[in-house]
Amino acid sequence: MKKSVFFGAFAATALVSGMALAGTLDDVKARGELICGSNTGLTGFGAPDASGNWTGFDVDLCRAIAAVVLGDATKVKFLPTTGETRFTALQSGEVDVLVRNSTWTYSRDTELALDFVAVNYYDGQGFMVKKDLGVSSAKELDGATVCIQTGTTTELNLADFFKQNNISYQPVTVQDDSEAQRQYLAGACDAYTTDASGLAASRATMPDAENHIILPEIISKEPLGPVVRHGDSQWADVVRWTYYALLIAEEKGITSANVNEVAASSTDEEVKRLLGVSGDMGAKLGIGNDAFKNAIAAVGNYGEIFARNIGEGTTINLARGLNALWTQGGLQYAPPFR
Amino acid sequence: MxxxxxxxxxxxxxxxxxxxxxxxxxxxxxxxxxxxxxxxxxxxxxxxxxxxxRGKEFNFDFLWQRAGYDIGQQLIPYSNDDTHFRALLVGLVNTLVVAFWGCVFATILGVIIGVLRLSNNWLIGRLMTVYVEVFRNVPLLLWILLSYVILSETTPQPRDFRVTDEMIAAGEEPKASMILFDTVAVTNRGTNIPAPLFDRSLGSIQIGFLPVSLNLLAFIAVIIASVWANRRLLAHAKAVQEATGDRPVTWWKSLLILFGPVIALKFALGLHLEIPELKGFNFQGGILVAHSFTALLIALSLYTAAFIAEIVRAGILAISRGQTEAAFALGLRPNRTMSLIILPQALRVIIPPLISQYLNLTKNTSLGIAVSYLDLRGTLGGITLNQTGRELECMLLMMLIYLSISLIISALMNLYNRTVQLKAR
CATH class of the missing domain: 1.20.5 (Single alpha-helices involved in coiled-coils or other helix-helix interfaces)
Known part of the structure; x- marks a missing residue:
């Protein structure tokens, strides 16, 4: 009796681990829920609100993927991951996709066997200091104590930056954003460094936001984007084109408000293909023909997502900058939808 | 059959x-x-x-790649250009340092508390009971966090030490000042203590990966030689006393032998203290003992001391009352009875469980991750693991290292145990 239970457990484990290696798209459909690796809480990008609903710039991309695959933007389970645990969670199949301010680098692409499918936010690493420290440039930080999140690219950039400028610093490594903020606010470190967007998001939650400044130096390129496991091209395509669909929607002026109207009346062939009015583009990806329309209706286009979560006027107050569409001098550019 | x-x-x-x-x-x-x-x-x-x-292969080549990150506390030279293996060693040394001092302090404290808990003084006995019960019944992690928060939140920021010209003109005092004759500064980041500097340094030699200061070796050698010479002197004095009944005056010779060579060496090497000084954002010069280290050490010592106290108490209670009574009958005072009669016998009962407490303490140092103490868990099992993505290799290697440390401690303590064990002759 005992033995059969034992072997049964063995067989079940083998089956489950085997299933995780099948197509992620089919897994998500079968499960009826998308599991999205998110931040442990970074206001504006991915954090639960007062009533426990996840909101944010990265969160909305997860919702868009859920809308594309399952037709329902609410069928997402958000799994908070730290800088340390995020890639392991993805590799082990605990999450289907990781949308968590993760920087696209060569070694993550190759050595960690991950696929960065797009860049949804072009960022760079910056420094935040208290105003009364009297510092106006990162190069004046010689001898300073710097708080840094462990397991991130910023950790390595920081070492490089100080070495290049021939100045010294004392690192204080912390696990996540909230711990870094606590140490920084308590004065245990003079400066806090992470992606500039993350700094802006942190500052927005501080009680005395006006007393903190973000230094002008941006010391690195931090292209942040959604990540999937290596070797599942179909799923990578789904995530990639969900994101591009949101970009094209902004380029074509399709918003969550007018998407149905545009679908009915547009004469633009690309728009008609995108919204599933003509052609069978969805079928080629193994999703519904109106999948992208669902996504746009649920979360809006890229510009709307940006403005709603982190844009000017929100507490985060980030300018579009590099993240403007290519037509407006930015870097956000989607390949043609045909 | x-x-x-x-x-x-x-x-x-x-x-x-x-x-x-x-x-x-x-x-x-x-x-x-x-x-x-x-x-x-x-x-x-x-x-x-x-x-x-997953397309991953199992090998340890990553250990020889450039680490690229910095470590706050480094007792052996390390820069971000060194390899991951070097970072591992820095972490390992950090682990061993906190484990070593933790064991020392926990033992001292534990023995004192264990003995005091048996005190006939009602108040002292009860106070020690309260200590033991409080410390061993609250998770260690909470003690570590508590001591870290107390150290970092109640101490002044470095800039509070600053004295500006306006303050001097207005006759104001800075918000905080250094202690111990202006040599030690306690800030919310750590404790800055003076560092010994040598004008005419002997340099250092490399033993394996560990650089050993020749200056330190010189001092140790001189002190050992002095102590040995002093013992020879006293032995000679005793011999003279036994031969002639007259003990020669030795105190000034002893003083000369014990302190003369050390002082001479100090001047020969030009030893002086480098006092930490507030420059820019932080105190520069001297040695910075980060609060993560101090907090971890305090919490580990206090926590493990509670367990050791119980072991010591059990060991003492295991010695029959007759031993004490016999000692009293011989006219030994209570504290002499304890140190000469009871404790040596109690050691036989105390050592074996003490070994497992040392092992516990050593393994518990990995909780330093909670206060950003970069020990083996923080370097190899934290940053290296993350930056290289070699979870399996890092975890296995880390387990192997902790296992080795534990087995070595265990072996050493067993050797010691053999020396105090009851010898069957």
Whole structure:
């Protein structure tokens, strides 16, 4: 009796681990829920609100993927991951996709066997200091104590930056954003460094936001984007084109408000293909023909997502900058939808 | 062979493997062994398959790549250009340092508390009981966090030490000042203590990966030589006293032998203290003992001391009352009785469980991750693991290292235990 239970457990484990290696798209459909690796809480990008609903710039991309695959933007389970645990969670199949301010680098692409499918936010690493420290440039930080999140690219950039400028610093490594903020606010470190967007998001939650400044130096390129496991091209395509669909929607002026109207009346062939009015583009990806329309209706286009979560006027107050569409001098550019 | 005639004649049957008590235990052992081997094989196979499925290979080459990150506390030279292996060593040294001092302080404190808990003084006895119960019944992690928060939140920021010209003009005092004759500064980041500097340094030699300061070796050698010479002097004085009944005056010779060479060496090497000084954002110069280290050390010592106190108390109670009474009858005072009669005997009972407390303390140092103490867990198992993505290799290596440390401590303590054990002659 005992033995059969034992072997049964063995067989079940083998089956489950085997299933995780099948197509992620089919897994998500079968499960009826998308599991999205998110931040442990970074206001504006991915954090639960007062009533426990996840909101944010990265969160909305997860919702868009859920809308594309399952037709329902609410069928997402958000799994908070730290800088340390995020890639392991993805590799082990605990999450289907990781949308968590993760920087696209060569070694993550190759050595960690991950696929960065797009860049949804072009960022760079910056420094935040208290105003009364009297510092106006990162190069004046010689001898300073710097708080840094462990397991991130910023950790390595920081070492490089100080070495290049021939100045010294004392690192204080912390696990996540909230711990870094606590140490920084308590004065245990003079400066806090992470992606500039993350700094802006942190500052927005501080009680005395006006007393903190973000230094002008941006010391690195931090292209942040959604990540999937290596070797599942179909799923990578789904995530990639969900994101591009949101970009094209902004380029074509399709918003969550007018998407149905545009679908009915547009004469633009690309728009008609995108919204599933003509052609069978969805079928080629193994999703519904109106999948992208669902996504746009649920979360809006890229510009709307940006403005709603982190844009000017929100507490985060980030300018579009590099993240403007290519037509407006930015870097956000989607390949043609045909 | 009287039984042989009663046994069935038809020899061995398969069912005997289960029903015959002669074979049953073998059957069970073989089945368990086979199951165990299958489980191990399955685990290995599963690991290999999953690694292959993810396109990852199992090797330790990453240890020789450039680490690229900085470590706050480094007792051996390290920069971000060094390899991950070097970072591992820095972490290992950090682990060993906190484990070593933790064991020392926990033992001292534990013995004192254990003895005091048996005190006839009602108040002292009860206070020690309260200490033991409070410390061993609250999770260690909470003690670490508590001591870290207290250290970092109640101490002033470095800039509070600053004295500006306006403050001097207005006759104001800075918000905080250094302690111990202006040599030690306690900020919310750490404790800055003076560092010894040598004008005419002997340099250092490299033993393995560990650079050893020749200056330190010189001082240790001189002190040992002085102590040895002093003992010779006292032995000589005793011999003279026994021979002539007259003890020669030795105190000034002792002072000269004990302190003369050390002071001479100090001037020869030009030893002076480098006092930390506030420059820019932080105190520069001297040695910075980060609060993460201090907090971890305090919490580990206090926590483990509670357990050691109980072990010591049990050891003392294990010695029969007659020993104490016999000592009193000989006219020994209570504290001499404790140190000469009771404790040496109690050690036999104390040492074995003490070993496991040392092992616990050493393993518990990995909780330093909670206060950003970059020990082995923080470097190899934290940053290196993350930056290289070699979870399996890092975890296995880390487990192997902790296992080795524990086995070494255990072996050393067992050696010591053999020396205090009751000798059967």
């Amino acid at each position: 009287a039984f042989a005639s009663d046994a069935p004649k038809d020899g061995f049957r398969l069912s005997m493997l289960i029903y015959d008590t002669r074979y049953r235990s073998y059957t069970i052992q073989i089945v368990v062994l086979v199951l165990f081997a299958m489980a191990v094989a399955w685990l290995l196979n599963n690991t290999a398959q999953n690694l292959a499925a």
